[in-house]
Amino acid sequence: MPVTIRDVARASGVHISTVSRTFSAPHLVNPETRVRVLACAEDLGYRPNRAARALITGRTHNIGLIIADIANPFFPPLIKAAESQARHRDYHVFVADTNEDAAAEEELVHALAKQVDGVLLCSPRMSNSLIEQLSREVPLVVVNRQLAGLPCVLMDVGQGARTAIEHLVGLGHRQIALLGGPRGSWTSREIRRAASAAARTAGAE
CATH class of the missing domain: 1.10.260.40 (lambda repressor-like DNA-binding domains)
Structure with missing residues (x-):
């Protein structure tokens, strides 16, 4: 028994x-x-x-982790870290991939809302207004995106871009190309902004 x-x-x-x-x-x-x-x-x-x-x-001890593209090598270490931290706190993590689709993100948040205590949105493609609306349905933490009034986890990608430009300029390069990610990505936008500013300051193109 x-x-x-x-x-x-x-x-x-x-x-x-x-x-x-x-x-x-x-x-x-x-x-x-x-x-x-x-x-x-x-x-x-x-x-x-x-x-x-x-x-x-009233708690499920489950967390939803919604990521933009599981094939992107950036995300597997993030998934492992989230699962490790959750396990130490007696939580389980449900991972879902949206394939860079904003509509799929919204659908998944609605589907998980009643099954988890909160959702981590990693590099979301939804608009800020929609994310803010969904945060009233379920607690959200946003990774790689900055929204006023919501908890966010950010990397200083701008500093990384500036360091890269300064390094190339230091080697004597003046014509520099930037291969960025999707235009809807906050991270890509921040990298382009910082890299362009650093290039102008250094006299590069």
């Missing part, structure tokens, strides 16, 4: 509600009691029912 929450409560000498709180809201449980309950649960092989816990806490 599978081990139940009642078995853990009986073994640890606490009420069922205390066991429930130990897994759903551990900060509300006395530290010594929490340690005892977790030890008993481990000894008995108890694993909390995620679906039942979600009904009690």
Whole structure:
């Protein structure tokens, strides 16, 4: 027979509600009691029912990770890092690829909204206004895109572009070509802007 929450409560000498709180809201449980309950649960092989816990806490412990193109070598390390951090916090990550399609992004956010606690949008192709609208449906964190009022994770791609231009100019080059990404990409736009400004400052074309 599978081990139940009642078995853990009986073994640890606490009420069922205390066991429930130990897994759903551990900060509300006395530290010594929490340690005892977790030890008993481990000894008995108890694993909390995620679906039942979600009904009690309103949290699924799932996160949606929507990326623009899984074939792009930039994204696999990001996926691995997100999954590693989520696992340490007892979360699961659902990964979805949109193939650079803004309509697919919107559809996926709607589909995931009731199944996850939040969504990470990586290099989204949707408009700012649509992203802001969707953020009222589900908590969003945007990667590689800057939107006022929303949490964003950004790299200083402008500094990278400036460094590259300065290096080429230092080698004596004056005619420099930039091969950028999609024009709808915030990252590509920032790289073009910074590279153009650095080239003008350095007297390059």
